[in-house]
Amino acid sequence: MTEARRRLALPVLGVTLLAALLMATSVGSVSLPFRGVAGALLARAGLPVDAAALGPTGEAILFSVRLPRVLLAALVGGGLAVVGATLQAVFRNPLADAGLLGVGSGAAFGAVLAVNAGLASSVFFALPFAAFAGAMIAVLAVYIIAGASGRASLSGLLLTGIAVSALAGAGTSVLLVATEEFRVKAVLFWLAGGLEGRGWTHVQAGAAFVLTGVALLVLLGRPLDVLSLGEEEAASLGLRVRATRLLLLGLASLVGGACTAVAGAVPFVGLMAPHALRPVVGPLGRRLLPAAFLGGAILVVLADLGARTLSESFELPLGALTAFVGAPYFLLALRANEGR
Amino acid sequence: MRLAAALWRAAILGAGLAAAVASSAQPTAAAKPQRVASINLSADEVLSAILPPGRLVSVTRWADDKGTSNVVGRIPPSVHRFVKADLEQLVALRPDLVVVSEYTDADFLKQLERSGLRFHRMQGISSIEGVRAAILDLGRVVGEDDSARRLVARFDATLAELRRRLAGAKPPRVLYWSSNMTAGADTAIGSLIEAAGGANVGREMGVSGIAPPGAERAFVADPDAVLVGTWPQAREALTEHPLLQKMRAVREGRMVVLPTERIVALSQFTADAAWELAHLLHPDRVPASPPGGSQ
Numbered sequence: 001m002t003e004a005r006r007r008l009a010l011p012v013l014g015v016t017l018l019a020a021l022l023m024a025t026s027v028g029s030v031s032l033p034f035r036g037v038a039g040a041l042l043a044r045a046g047l048p049v050d051a052a053a054l055g056p057t058g059e060a061i062l063f064s065v066r067l068p069r070v071l072l073a074a075l076v077g078g079g080l081a082v083v084g085a086t087l088q089a090v091f092r093n094p095l096a097d098a099g100l101l102g103v104g105s106g107a108a109f110g111a112v113l114a115v116n117a118g119l120a121s122s123v124f125f126a127l128p129f130a131a132f133a134g135a136m137i138a139v140l141a142v143y144i145i146a147g148a149s150g151r152a153s154l155s156g157l158l159l160t161g162i163a164v165s166a167l168a169g170a171g172t173s174v175l176l177v178a179t180e181e182f183r184v185k186a187v188l189f190w191l192a193g194g195l196e197g198r199g200w201t202h203v204q205a206g207a208a209f210v211l212t213g214v215a216l217l218v219l220l221g222r223p224l225d226v227l228s229l230g231e232e233e234a235a236s237l238g239l240r241v242r243a244t245r246l247l248l249l250g251l252a253s254l255v256g257g258a259c260t261a262v263a264g265a266v267p268f269v270g271l272m273a274p275h276a277l278r279p280v281v282g283p284l285g286r287r288l289l290p291a292a293f294l295g296g297a298i299l300v301v302l303a304d305l306g307a308r309t310l311s312e313s314f315e316l317p318l319g320a321l322t323a324f325v326g327a328p329y330f331l332l333a334l335r336a337n338e339g340r
Numbered sequence: 341m342r343l344a345a346a347l348w349r350a351a352i353l354g355a356g357l358a359a360a361v362a363s364s365a366q367p368t369a370a371a372k373p374q375r376v377a378s379i380n381l382s383a384d385e386v387l388s389a390i391l392p393p394g395r396l397v398s399v400t401r402w403a404d405d406k407g408t409s410n411v412v413g414r415i416p417p418s419v420h421r422f423v424k425a426d427l428e429q430l431v432a433l434r435p436d437l438v439v440v441s442e443y444t445d446a447d448f449l450k451q452l453e454r455s456g457l458r459f460h461r462m463q464g465i466s467s468i469e470g471v472r473a474a475i476l477d478l479g480r481v482v483g484e485d486d487s488a489r490r491l492v493a494r495f496d497a498t499l500a501e502l503r504r505r506l507a508g509a510k511p512p513r514v515l516y517w518s519s520n521m522t523a524g525a526d527t528a529i530g531s532l533i534e535a536a537g538g539a540n541v542g543r544e545m546g547v548s549g550i551a552p553p554g555a556e557r558a559f560v561a562d563p564d565a566v567l568v569g570t571w572p573q574a575r576e577a578l579t580e581h582p583l584l585q586k587m588r589a590v591r592e593g594r595m596v597v598l599p600t601e602r603i604v605a606l607s608q609f610t611a612d613a614a615w616e617l618a619h620l621l622h623p624d625r626v627p628a629s630p631p632g633g634s635q
Contacts (some may be wrong), residue, residue, distance in 0.1 A: 030556045060583065060586045064582040065582050084386045116564070186519060196555065197581055200582075
């Protein structure tokens, strides 16, 4: 783990992400010629390039679904990885992710509620909005209940998160059973995680929350590092522990909620990307968080490419794919850790 | 709902959960079953047409659901309605034959056997020929061969007249679309499209069963028409999708809407469904109603 490697990591990740984005944009269930895609993108950016190579069909695919989908995959992957890295530092546990705070189960409850009420099919953007609201309400409930005893301890937060998640999960089951079956399909697709049919509105909404949240979290890298030393050490170094923690958790929930709202459940990204990059760039927030963002983005862009292309005749759920890769990775990492 | 059942078919078969192990009990030819309990909608539709009143003791609640059933209002209120396959209620009805579907799960069938109830499983209804055979089968099992044959004769006549009228017609390329899913080869909906004088774009795309092919593939396939049901937001799912709204058939408004209960019909009404779809696809050759009216 040399300084040179640390410095090289970000540019290498950046270039890899760019390559992954380009590849994911031209490869798909329908193959678009790479030069045509590059030409169309450059022409759209205002450069004097001949953009005719792609044809109207290719252009429609590229600009109405392919490009927003690929960009959204990058945003969601990056966001989830930064959330994972942040929570792992706050909870001082490399297994922590947004699920601990009730983000996933709250979002699922919100989404199912919107579908059950028929809003998801009649009001544009109602499903992601309800999922986001559900995630935020669950997280708020966790904070308020855990903080009600006066001093919110980490273990108190964790256990409250589990209880609130279970409660939201129970609500989701009840609603699912009571939902008309032709509506259930829509919510199952969402629960399995995926980016089918996402357009520019999702990218805009996702980008607003994810990019702002990630930027603030990176800026808060130093207090995050201090906090990861432990509460007492952090307090003795003059950090306002509770306020800082609340701010970090709040931002992480916001980003995690936004990612889940637009993409459904995409598990293990928040664990894999930080875990793989920590040995390369070190544990410090201002380096790890940007690296995790790029790494998570690469991971999900490629996973979504797989979801679109691995099967000849249908699309696989993105969340299942990241779990197929993530769960074995996680188990191997666990064993390596124990072997040490 | 049978639509959901149809949609799940691919997944269930793919997972190898189709309980091919349980076979239907062969009825003794001696006595006609006097108390027939149906716990699947296909059987509800067929039995309500071939059994004399009084011998049908239960149907599913879907039989009363407009938008799912083709026999709404045709089954007397005295007949029990199953909200779900409930063994206790089933035993209490004292049926001498229970008609289950291909998708009834194996655990439930085991329980049926243990309770000493005889059952018949409707099989192979994922094509028009399969539906036809299943009607005849069911007629045999309940001892109403003649009624079942009459039903099938109407079925055959409708389809034969349809073939005559469609001879030489250029088949429009039709894509079925429901919640991102399409119907490919080996599906009842696919064979419905083909019987109605269309070419099934799902099959062209290499889809088998009911599966989500992805919007990009659907867009590039460029179908002449898109078939959707009358379920809420069926058209909006196309007109509001970022890419599908640009599909030629959607832009030019060639969305063919067939009542959902017709699309999912797996009974004598399948022939009527084919006729009605053919009328929408080939209005110049096929009038609105089949000869002699619908079933």
